[in-house]
Amino acid sequence: MAQIELTKLRKEFSTEDEYIVAVEDMDLQIEDGEFLVFVGPSGCGKTTTLRCIAGLETATDGQITFDDVDVTDQRARDRDVAMVFQNYALYPHLSVEDNIGFPLRISTKLSTEEIDERVIETAELLGIEELLKQKPKELSGGQQQRVALGRAIIRDPEVFLMDEPLSNLDAKLRSDMRTELQELQQQLDVTTVYVTHDQTEAMAMGDRIAIMDDGMLQQVGTADDVYRQPTNEFVAGFIGSPNINLFTAEVEGETLRGPAGFTYSLDDPSMVEGRERVRVGIRPEDLYVASDGSVPSEINVVEHMGNENFLYAEMGDVELTVRSGSQIRPEENSTVIFGFDEEDLYLFDATTKESIKTKTGETALEHEQFEQAQQ
């Protein structure tokens, strides 16, 4: 177990005619035993950051410490990290048993007997003891995934690194493995850094989530933090499913005027004072049908999910998504007016995209329950 600290981490890649900054000015502290998830669109630098922590890439600038020991210039094999790769990277010519035992055979002085014992223990933990004699190519994706995990955990490493380990699995297996990984991490209590492009996975698994875009760390926080208090429009747009509805509105005194007749009077106009326009964000779950609402829209598609409905609508040229109760079934092509509460409203600066106002209210579901309780 270890506490990881990244200080002013920078990684550049340069080829003959290109020069790319993959990670820029990254400051981050990962606590001992924490499960931290890096999330972001592809090319945002999350995998590069992970590889820097692993020692597979050398940092261009900055410092990486494990428990206050500077490891920036150490080779991967000296860092005592274990890694699970996206495509597992199992040794194809070795049996499952030898794959899992490989790190011990290479880097410890344990006897073959002790290694075999540890391999069996690990295999039992992962439920793959009947596969030990097989070769990787004879296994399914999920089984290979477990073998890769086994090879990582057998060493009892200081740090556990995972690079999109679930992305090659089908949806059902992915959610099963998600839970299993979390249980395993809690059981082993090893500092874990996990990379994914899937925000649902990030929200579900991480103790904290680090959101990256374009080589820069955007925000680090718990799932609740990044959902409710995003630091900027990018984070608000990336986190949450379905995506947040975003559009530009003109500021006229205390009134916001948006596309297709969107008008909303702010209770507290001080936050938009001196601004000509702002970016407005409303989560799909915070919109509700209200005849006196301020979001007029035309319904395009209604998706019935059983427990809830997704309404896809248009407000002028802005596409809106509304998450509603299953009892709300508007006709397609009909016009519906939606409302929202000011405490659920997000506002962002039109140019810097920094947040001006974030969510202060309860979640929509709680809101409904609250209202029902009041009646």
Next chain:
Amino acid sequence: MATSIRSELQSSESYQELSDRLRFLRQNVSSVVPKIPGLPYLYISPFYLLFSVFLLFPTLYTIYLSVFSYEGPAGSEYIVSIQAWIFELTIPKISNLEFVGLAHYESLIFSDSVFHLSLFNTGFIFLIQVPLMVILALAVAIVLDSKFIRAKGLWRTLIALPVATGMVAYSTVFLLLFEGDVGMINQVLMSVGLDAVPWLTDRWMARITLVIAITWRWMGYNMIILLAGLQTIPQQLYEAAEIDGATMWQKFRFVTVPQLRPVLLFVIVSSTIGTFKLFAEPFVITGGGPANATLTVVQYIYRQAFVQLNLGYASAVTVCLVVIVSAISIVQVRRGGAAQ
């Protein structure tokens, strides 16, 4: 430039119309023309015809010849002659032969000391040259595959260039380099105060000279094959090994070698066969000498067949050589493929 013109041309309307009309025409033709049974066999027949005439027949005839003694050309005798109306089919006898059974095999296995010597010479060159060349080729391939080498393409071409030289041409160059006191190598050695080496006149040195020549010629070729093999090894396996704590040597031992195994096997088997077929180099550079010390099996076959005209005996030696090479190759494939 050329591609932009081409893409512009291909996007023009008249081009598309024309290509569409061609496509419709082709589709119409293929739907009208009746299916001719067995047509595919006609298409692949040239190979089988050439194979039969130039490979299958000579191979079988060699085995046939090995139990006969050649007594000279056949003259006007024939094996079969069929006359039907105005057609006449005659298969002439190729040569005048006398059946000797397994006598050739008996003498070459039990009493032919020159054959035994040629087998020893070939075996010696094989045992030194193949491991030396494969190790060297692998080492060069690994260096060229590494990140820190610049101008890889240039190095690769330079190192592989010898394979493009003609057998006799390069052998002649080696002869000039290593010939007695006038050869360049000895000139250089003597100019720095060293003794001249009897490259071609000492039995062992002559064999080593051949090893050097063949290694020079074939190392680059095998290096290219091994380099191609190295490039197919997924980088992530090396990364996984690095994370697992492997040193450079352990990565080579546990990732490179097992991953390269099929390619290495191909290189070793094809080099083995090549060494046993060695002919042009000893023929030109050493002439088989001194005292038959570099006489290879194929050179011996050549002498028997075309100098002394013992075609039957030469065929028997050929059959023996094929059996030996096959046996060695089978062992290599069995051992090399076992772990797969």
